[in-house]
Amino acid sequence: xxxxxxxxxALAIEIYELDAEVYKKLGSSLGRVFxxxxxxxxxxxxxxxHSRQNSSRIRSELALISNMARTIPDHDTxxxxxxxxxxxxxxxxxxxxxxxxxxxxxxxxxxxxxVNLKDRFKTGDHLIICIGRSCGCGGNEIGFALADxxxxxxxxxxxxxxxxxxxxxxxxxxxxATFQKKERMGIKKRIKAFKxxxxxxxxxxxxxxxxxxxxxxAKQEDFIVMGRFADAILTNNHIPHISIFITAPEKRxxxxxxxxxxxxxxxxxxxxxxxxxxxxxxxxxxxxxRKWSKASNYDICINSASYGIKGSIELIIRMLQLDDRVKQLxx
Amino acid sequence: xxxxxxxxxALAIEIYELDAEVYKKLGSSLGRVFxxxxxxxxxxxxxxxHSRQNSSRIRSELALISNMARTIPDHDTxxxxxxxxxxxxxxxxxxxxxxxxxxxxxxxxxxxxxVNLKDRFKTGDHLIICIGRSCGCGGNEIGFALADxxxxxxxxxxxxxxxxxxxxxxxxxxxxATFQKKERMGIKKRIKAFKxxxxxxxxxxxxxxxxxxxxxxAKQEDFIVMGRFADAILTNNHIPHISIFITAPEKRxxxxxxxxxxxxxxxxxxxxxxxxxxxxxxxxxxxxxRKWSKASNYDICINSASYGIKGSIELIIRMLQLDDRVKQLxx
Numbered sequence: 001x002x003x004x005x006x007x008x009x010a011l012a013i014e015i016y017e018l019d020a021e022v023y024k025k026l027g028s029s030l031g032r033v034f035x036x037x038x039x040x041x042x043x044x045x046x047x048x049x050h051s052r053q054n055s056s057r058i059r060s061e062l063a064l065i066s067n068m069a070r071t072i073p074d075h076d077t078x079x080x081x082x083x084x085x086x087x088x089x090x091x092x093x094x095x096x097x098x099x100x101x102x103x104x105x106x107x108x109x110x111x112x113x114x115v116n117l118k119d120r121f122k123t124g125d126h127l128i129i130c131i132g133r134s135c136g137c138g139g140n141e142i143g144f145a146l147a148d149x150x151x152x153x154x155x156x157x158x159x160x161x162x163x164x165x166x167x168x169x170x171x172x173x174x175x176x177a178t179f180q181k182k183e184r185m186g187i188k189k190r191i192k193a194f195k196x197x198x199x200x201x202x203x204x205x206x207x208x209x210x211x212x213x214x215x216x217x218a219k220q221e222d223f224i225v226m227g228r229f230a231d232a233i234l235t236n237n238h239i240p241h242i243s244i245f246i247t248a249p250e251k252r253x254x255x256x257x258x259x260x261x262x263x264x265x266x267x268x269x270x271x272x273x274x275x276x277x278x279x280x281x282x283x284x285x286x287x288x289x290r291k292w293s294k295a296s297n298y299d300i301c302i303n304s305a306s307y308g309i310k311g312s313i314e315l316i317i318r319m320l321q322l323d324d325r326v327k328q329l330x331x
Numbered sequence: 332x333x334x335x336x337x338x339x340x341a342l343a344i345e346i347y348e349l350d351a352e353v354y355k356k357l358g359s360s361l362g363r364v365f366x367x368x369x370x371x372x373x374x375x376x377x378x379x380x381h382s383r384q385n386s387s388r389i390r391s392e393l394a395l396i397s398n399m400a401r402t403i404p405d406h407d408t409x410x411x412x413x414x415x416x417x418x419x420x421x422x423x424x425x426x427x428x429x430x431x432x433x434x435x436x437x438x439x440x441x442x443x444x445x446v447n448l449k450d451r452f453k454t455g456d457h458l459i460i461c462i463g464r465s466c467g468c469g470g471n472e473i474g475f476a477l478a479d480x481x482x483x484x485x486x487x488x489x490x491x492x493x494x495x496x497x498x499x500x501x502x503x504x505x506x507x508a509t510f511q512k513k514e515r516m517g518i519k520k521r522i523k524a525f526k527x528x529x530x531x532x533x534x535x536x537x538x539x540x541x542x543x544x545x546x547x548x549a550k551q552e553d554f555i556v557m558g559r560f561a562d563a564i565l566t567n568n569h570i571p572h573i574s575i576f577i578t579a580p581e582k583r584x585x586x587x588x589x590x591x592x593x594x595x596x597x598x599x600x601x602x603x604x605x606x607x608x609x610x611x612x613x614x615x616x617x618x619x620x621r622k623w624s625k626a627s628n629y630d631i632c633i634n635s636a637s638y639g640i641k642g643s644i645e646l647i648i649r650m651l652q653l654d655d656r657v658k659q660l661x662x
Binding site: 056057086105138154159248250256300303304307308309311321 | 364384387388390391392394395397398401413417420435436437465467468469471475478479482484485486487489490493494576578579580581583584587591592624626627628629630631632633634635636637638639640642646649650652
């Protein structure tokens with residue numbers, strides 16, 4: 001403990017002196033960060049270093065000093081001071097009370113979403129990318145082109161529907177259709193659909209089929225899956241995956257919808273986009289208990305209006321360190 | 332036009348034959364994607380190729396074929412078929428009606444948020460990264476450490492407050508304090524504060540000061556700025572920047588808040604985090620007219636619970652292709 005106190009005191013003095021030094025070199029009109037009486041300043045710094053709650057204060061003070069230090073014109077002086085500054089930051093980071101860096105990493109989430117895919121591949125898991133997207137943002141195009149670029153299988157509702165149809169006959173496919181048309185069904189039809197699937201609603205049948213399908217595929221291959229609550233299904237089944245949400249400002253999505261669908265009025269486009277967003281919100285909530293489109297429910301969200309379709313694909317490849325994979329595939 | 336029709340027909344035949352070929356090689360129990368009468372199938376494909384609205388159908392059909400093709404055991408056969416498949420995809424992409432890839436890129440947003448920083452630097456603009464974050468997600472730690480790693484200046488509310496205080500005396504600094512304490516102020520005090528700043532509310536004074544400060548800094552240097560509606564301020568002033576929002580699930584943020592603040596009860600932590608989120612939502616809306624924390628208002632959002640503090644820093648560096656910059660700085 002005594003050693004620790006000594007260390008804190010030594011650090012506080014170093015910080016005080018660094019500030020004084022920077023001020024001396026610059027003669028800055030901004031004055032010094034620690035302009036008061038030396039002993040009082042050092043005592044204040046020590047107090048801040050002693051408590052994690054105050055770490056943001058220390059951080060801001062250091063930022064002020066280093067922001068100024070970077071403006072020192074003479075290269076050698078600047079370099080010496082920045083070396084001292086870096087040492088101080090490193091030493092603070094090593095203090096048990098230093099900076100509030102109690103990590104935010106959630107091991108439960110992180111295990112499923114490792115940023116470093118090289119580590120993940122070691123374990124023999126497949127690379128699975130779940131892409132959620134809002135209507136009209138180009139998310140489907142991004143997912144499809146990404147799958148092609150990475151030579152991974154691609155599953156969206158139509159592909160899965162087709163697989164179900166070919167595997168199990170018409171039943172599951174009808175469930176998908178029913179699922180998509182639920183809003184337009186009368187109560188009688190809904191009861192009929194409900195009875196048809198052994199007491200399970202047709203939506204539930206589809207949900208279970210999708211779960212079974214994805215869990216099975218995850219054992220066999222790398223793939224990209226669009227929507228279908230895949231992120232929630234895989235999380236529930238403890239299957240590692242990366243979840244990405246792609247969206248764009250509503251105004252831009254409406255504009256693009258109009259560019260693609262020439263026979264639609266702006267009002268119709270707006271209504272369609274908004275009703276699709278609502279539908280997604282509702283069904284995602286129902287099956288996952290989570291809020292669709294909320295950033296903290298995904299690993300990353302991308303604004304496709306900022307990057308475009310090609311740019312978003314590049315961004316994902318770069319982010320997931322899949323550059324090497326692409327290179328290998330092209331060679 | 333005639334040439335175009337010919338091309339569509341040739342493509343439709345190619346797709347039909349590719350499907351047949353894959354089926355032949357695999358003898359798949361899933362059957363063929365186009366299992367009906369040849370002429371009808373080709374006519375259907377042609378119709379889909381003729382219309383952009385139906386591009387998602389073609390895309391799903393192609394995904395089905397290629398998903399199957401990738402399972403062909405013999406390497407050479409698989410390779411030949413995938414080459415044919417890739418050619419088809421490329422040719423479709425070149426059709427004016429091919430795939431719904433009316434790009435989602437919004438030039439107005441994209442100009443301000445270029446993904447390729449190398450291009451941006453050419454124009455002489457500075458690299459400005461705006462980081463918004465929800466309370467307790469480690470966003471401050473990420474921003475601070477990122478600034479240090481990239482040797483960029485770092486501005487958060489405390490740093491700016493200090494700069495204002497040292498520059499313009501106490502007035503602006505008080506505005507910040509007032510701004511942060513608004514909720515706790517009585518009506519009398521608020522009127523007093525309002526009068527003090529020449530008819531502008533103290534919040535408005537701070538907003539204008541911050542605007543002025545950021546616009547000025549943007550001409551001089553690269554920097555990272557935390558919160559302060561910086562993204563909206565820079566957008567309004569047509570200053571290129573990258574906007575990142577960092578968040579994590581509320582549950583994890585509360586947990587971390589408790590780890591850092593030992594003398595707080597779980598209930599207090601929850602209340603604090605939720606009231607901070609609400610405060611951010613309200614003031615951001617007031618000054619920008621936009622919804623705080625909504626993914627489409629940022630270039631990218633990162634879930635820090637998935638990547639942790641270090642991982643999030645790495646992710647941002649990788650994403651913005653700043654790896655080289657880091658390498659240069661370390662050398």
